[in-house]
Amino acid sequence: MSQRTYFRDAPDPENDALEHAQFAERTVRAIQEIRRQSESSVAGLIAPWGAGKSTALTMIVNGLKEHASIPWTVVELNPWLYSDVESLQIGFFVALREALPRGRKWKKGRERIGNFFVAISPAGKVNGLVGVDASSALEAFGQKVAGDTSANALREKAESSLKDLEQPILFVMDDLDRLTPDELLMVFKLVRLVGRLPNVYYLLAYDEKTLLDLIQQTDVASGDRARARDYMEKIIQVRLDLPSMRPQQQEELINAAMTEIMERYDIVPDAEDLQLFSGAFIRYMKNVLTTPRSIKRYFAQVDALYETLNKEVNFIEFALITFIRTFEPDAYKKITGAWRSEITGDTSSLLRSNKENAEQKTERWHGLLTDAHVDPSHVPGLYGLLVSLFPRLGANGVSSTQRDALARRRSVGDRDYFERYFTFGVPGDDISDETLSALIRRIDQGADAEALETVTNALRNSTCKTCRKVDRALPGNQNAASRLLPHLADIYADAPHEFFSVNGSPMLHLQSTAELALAELNPQDIERTINTMNELSHGALLASIAVQTIRENQELPQTEMLVQHVARVLESRVRGIITTDLASVSTHEFRHVYHWRMVAGKENTDATLRNALTEGPWTALDFAARNISVATTGGAEYLSELPYEILDEVIGIEYFFHELQDEIDQVDAPIMRHHYSDTIDNRRLLALSFLRSRRESTPRPEGA
Incomplete structure (x- = not known):
């Protein structure tokens, strides 16, 4: 399945990943045998929506036209195209007349079919076929053939003509499961009471569950499922069940689609990515992606919307969020709505005292998912997927190590990346990770004033989020570290000096980024960089806090040099x-005494x-x-x-x-x-x- 066909829902016999051709060949032989044993019969091609009925029908029709030992005249009639039951009735007989051979020999036979139709057609003016008013033509035709002959007599004459056919006629009807209950009953009436004429056969394609639902709504069944099934079995003599997609075929289709999209975007999943997707598929997704249409629909969404996010989010997690959006839309809306606080651990979640144990939490969430109209059989699997994507839902919460891992993966469970998965792009108050990394490289390669200004503005406007991104982009860029440190000190002077904030402390984030940048410095740049920082009001203080943390937690060759030069500028301030x-x-000036x-x-x-x-x-x-x-x-x-x-x-x-x-x-x-x-x-x-x-x-x- 090529990504170029994800949005295509037309029959596609050229891409036969599910071996429908073999089924079509067997069906052609079955239809031949049906003709050998009966003058007329009705077969049903049965499969769920999206399983490939239309593709199989196309293969069957091609087989009857091209490869059958006895040639067939195939009439493809889609009842869904007609605006009402009267138009459907007209279309049925017009299609039958048009299927008869041309020429003088069959002129009488065509008239007999027309006479039979007029005898059983509804009185009065009927709407024309496919939006064209055909009443005048039909009335003229009726005047030409009308008489006192009964419908039964006219039927016998029509049967006599059809027995002489050399090529049998096969009515192929698709999309019966899209009809209204009244339209469906009309089709069955035409097939059962009118259309079962010699050398006329029927192949009806439908989703059985939907048809039973429709029949249940009519007076025929009056809501009784068993009666609905009995009625349908009176119409359909031969069941032709399209084989379900086998697990191996399902996996091959999904693997092919995933591989194609990942190759297109140059994505190489790691072991954790593969385990995440595989676990979600086994526990949940395989029970939803049961037809080719559902698979194509899913990957059409992934492929269409990932392009604007390429490399800005974790692809596997984006694919999983897309799955929820596509197949569980009500639950998807809740993720950014009522459930957001709990799954992301933001302000209200942190301040709320939650005393429920793991079992109670699971039970509560199963109830929430059920209320979001998730199929009860899918609830455990979807909850497991949500826990995988949002570890804060788990029984043990999230450790600092897990938080760091979420950020490195650009996970939907990380506060810096959550919005991207639901806005299909980088929000206006954020900066692209790829852009930031490129800017850091530009700063490292030379005194790029434009790049430095862009990064500085991002740090000033969204300090905590940008600091976390700089922390991941800075390692290995010594020159960039040296050039950024004075700007960090400048921003530090205006940052709120609060140690606690539910959304992160700008002061603490700047201190952490300064620590990383100082540790990254080339030894030959240390003195110059510290001197430049000291020219700013808060430069020496920021350097002091960062170097103390380095001395306590890291063993670096340049630690003593850092300590020496920071102590020197602090002493100059104290003097x-x-x-x-x-x-x-x-107060600010006296802080230098403490830090010295x-x-x-x-x-x-x-x-x-x-x-x-x-x-x-x-x-x-x-x-x-x-x-x-x-x-x-x-x-x-x-x-x-x-x-x-x-x-x-x-x-x-x-x-x-x-x-x-x-x-x-x-x-x-x-x-x-x-x-x-x-x-x-x-x-x-x-x-x-x-x-x-x-x-x-x-x-x-x-x-x-």
Whole structure:
């Protein structure tokens, strides 16, 4: 099956993947035998919708016309083409008359068929055949042949003429399962009571289940399935059941289609991809893709819509999501609607307390799928597929390792890629992975200002998502790492400094990307890159946070060089502070003191800080005040905690008790934290309160 025929639903005898030709040959022989044993008969070609009935019919007709030992006149009549039952009746007899031989010998026979039709046709004006008003022609014809002859007598004359036929006539009728109940009964009436004339045979093609449903709706069966079947069996003498698609044929069709599409888009699935698709097929899909039409319909959807997403999503997962969209449309809509929160683990899901166990969760989801009109027999398989695509539905949730794997695979279960599967493209607020990778390579190959600006804008506009993509694209691109770091520092200055956000913290993502970029640097670029970062307000701080993480978690040859140069620029910042009154130093500037201690080591920094306290312009109160940390909540910053250990390590906590004894005695304690904005007066007030609380909880030496 070529991808060029996925949207083709016409008979296709040239592509006989299901061995219909063999069935057609056997059917031709069966029809020949039927003619040998009876003057007229009705056979039914039975198969579900989409199983290839029309293709098999085409092969049978060709076989009768070209290869049968006795030539046949084949009349292909599609009842579905007629607008109403009267037009259908007219079309039936016109087709029979046209099938009779031409010439003077058969002029009388054609008139007899016409007379018989007029005798049994409905009174009054009937609509014309295929939209053409034929009433005038029929009335003229009726006037020519009308008389007092009864319908039975006219039938006998018609039978007498048809017995002389040298070539039998085969009426082939397709698409009976598309008729209305009334139209279907008219076809059966024509076949049973009118059309069963000598040398006239019938081959009716239909989906049995649908026909039984239609007959059940008529007065013939009155809703009784058994009566509907009995009625149909009175019409059909010979059943010709088209063989169902065998499992091997099903697999061959699916494998051929998948291979063709993957080759077209240069896709090489890995073992995990193959296992995912194979598992979904075995548990669920094979029970749905049971006909050639369903397979073609499925792969038509995959092929038509994947092109705009090539390499931007995981192909196998896109194919599976497409399967749900094609065959379970109500469930598909729920994935981006009512179910989205739970399957993606976004805000509302994280904040919801869910105490159900695995069994209860499975039962609940089976109910949700049933409510989405999923066939009950398909519910377990579809739920298993959803769990495979969205691991958060599983009993154990998703680990950090699994999250990383989802991102690497560009999985629908990853928050950065979810939207792409349902918008059939990269959303406007996102950047294509292929584009980003190409931009990183351009930046690496030279100072490409345009590429650098595009990546920087993406980082600024969608920080968390773009950072995660940069993290995957940056390894191996040392020059790009060096050129991006100053821009990361610039964006870091404006990023919300919150540690927690249900959608990801921009601050933490920038820190992680800076860590990766610093680790990627060529040693000869380290000094220059750190100096460039230090020219920006937050460059030294970002470098400090990243290099501390590298030192703790990685063993790199360039770690000590990174530490050395970050410590150097931090020290240069602190040297400008130790000669300044701390009341005029900003919180941001004083953070460099903390980071200098962490990177350079307390043994290398604290003597300088101690000297600024005892000999320089720093006061005990302002040093304690400046060391109070800041908490960020809802975008607002509040003063938080006083780290006593820093005071103790630099000069000793007793120094502050001694220097600030009077001020500590006068302050109320304790004071509510997290309610004070970041001003020097509030810092001093909180520092004294914290110190009083600490002093009261600290054992005092005798005589103190």
